Amino acid sequence: xxxxxxxxxxxxxxxxxxxxxxxxxxxxxxxxxxxxxxxxxxxxxxxxxxxxxxxxxxxxxxxxxxxxxxxxxxxxxxxxxxxxxxxxxxxxxxxxxxxxxxxxxxxxxxxxxxxxxxxxxxxxxxxxxxxxxxxxxxxxxxxxxxxxxxxxx
Amino acid sequence: xxxxxxxxxxxxxxxxxxxxxxxxxxxxxxxxxxxxxxxxxxxxxxxxxxxxxxxxxxxxxxxxxxxxxxxxxxxxxxxxxxxxxxxxxxxxxxxxxxxxxxxxxxxxxxxxxxxxxxxxxxxxxxxxxxxxxxxxxxxxxxxxxxxxxxxxxxxxxxxxxxxxxxxxxxxxxxxxxxxxxxxxxxxxxxxxxxxxxxxxxxxxxxxxxxxxxxxxxxxxxxxxxxxxxxxxxxxxxxx
Numbered sequence: 044x045x046x047x048x049x050x051x052x053x054x055x056x057x058x059x060x061x062x063x064x065x066x067x068x069x070x071x072x073x074x075x076x077x078x079x080x081x082x083x084x085x086x087x088x089x090x091x092x093x094x095x096x097x098x099x100x101x102x103x104x105x106x107x108x109x110x111x112x113x114x115x116x117x118x119x120x121x122x123x124x125x126x127x128x129x130x131x132x133x134x135x136x137x138x139x140x141x142x143x144x145x146x147x148x149x150x151x152x153x154x155x156x157x158x159x160x161x162x163x164x165x166x167x168x169x170x171x172x173x174x175x176x177x178x179x180x181x182x183x184x185x186x187x188x189x190x191x192x193x194x195x196x
Numbered sequence: 197x198x199x200x201x202x203x204x205x206x207x208x209x210x211x212x213x214x215x216x217x218x219x220x221x222x223x224x225x226x227x228x229x230x231x232x233x234x235x236x237x238x239x240x241x242x243x244x245x246x247x248x249x250x251x252x253x254x255x256x257x258x259x260x261x262x263x264x265x266x267x268x269x270x271x272x273x274x275x276x277x278x279x280x281x282x283x284x285x286x287x288x289x290x291x292x293x294x295x296x297x298x299x300x301x302x303x304x305x306x307x308x309x310x311x312x313x314x315x316x317x318x319x320x321x322x323x324x325x326x327x328x329x330x331x332x333x334x335x336x337x338x339x340x341x342x343x344x345x346x347x348x349x350x351x352x353x354x355x356x357x358x359x360x361x362x363x364x365x366x367x368x369x370x371x372x373x374x375x376x377x378x379x380x381x382x383x384x385x386x387x388x389x390x391x392x393x394x395x396x397x398x399x400x401x402x403x404x405x406x407x408x409x410x411x412x413x414x415x416x417x418x419x420x421x422x423x424x425x426x427x428x429x430x431x432x433x434x435x
Binding site: 087088090091105106109111112113114115116117118191 | 319320321322323325337338339340341342343344374406407409410413
């Protein structure tokens with residue numbers, strides 16, 4: 044797992060830097076989507092996560108979930124248009140999972156993309172992800188990642 | 197030239213500063229908030245922010261009265277966010293209202309999406325979201341240890357048992373943790389119509405595209421549920 048300023052970035056995932064989300068492509072063509080370690084650090088202690096309903100069609104660049112911490116609220120944006128085929132009810136019940144395990148237990152929605160190839164150009168991985176997030180953090184003046192609930196992957 | 201030696205916005209063209217200055221003076225409220233300042237300092241003496249920050253409501257009255265466009269622009273990007281909007285300064289013997297001058301200036305800063313305004317409001321995104329989606333500002337569950345370290349260890353106890361604490365409050369409408377009190381659907385519907393018709397929702401888009409996206413979805417969902425077409429709102433406004 045790559046590390047940047049105490050932020051964990053698993054090598055196996057794809058990232059959309061501007062949306063601050065990770066994507067995992069599944070064998071059946073669906074995509075799992077969640078917040079990065081950087082995103083959870085920016086939010087602080089997360090108290091609510093409300094994924095959109097299963098069956099809902101979302102456009103690219105739109106929100107698939109709303110995340111709230113003490114004083115912050117923001118959307119989790121998808122780089123892909125498609126139908127939400129599953130939503131993680133565990134994070135709805137205990138949103139601190141997103142702080143603790145943003146990449147494993149903290150997946151937020153599963154999407155059946157309308158056209159993966161059309162929107163995949165903005166995704167990065169490996170060294171490109173590291174340099175992309177390095178610039179993103181510098182631009183937004185973000186300090187090191189914090190694991191307020193520990194880090195379980 | 198600004199009165200500040202360390203003026204940060206000297207490179208911004210004067211015409212741009214003048215445009216925003218004029219926008220403040222063209223506001224409908226302007227004529228009832230500024231009558232001329234004789235610099236007695238009563239507003240500063242009454243101002244709680246002046247005690248804790250390098251902030252003075254009198255400077256706003258003076259700078260606007262003197263039409264010091266350069267210093268206005270410095271204030272617009274910095275000191276304007278130090279005011280707590282308590283309006284203690286309205287005890288001015290000339291009936292100036294520096295707090296209201298600041299209200300107008302903040303609106304101009306927001307309408308123009310100034311990066312200083314975005315930065316100042318960044319920490320308050322959930323408060324903006326709560327006010328605009330529910331009409332209540334402070335949610336009990338904002339009491340989180342990482343946001344209120346100054347409250348000491350008690351805040352963790354409160355946040356861990358928030359539901360119990362809230363149920364101890366006598367009115368049932370306050371047995372809430374995500375909202376200050378229960379808000380009826382009718383109230384929220386009226387609120388959303390007001391935000392849409394007054395253009396307040398668009399104001400938010402200039403400041404935080406993320407909150408705008410969430411609010412628009414929440415509002416449209418409820419409006420549609422009640423049979424209101426979003427396009428109809430524009431027709432109502434035109435009428």
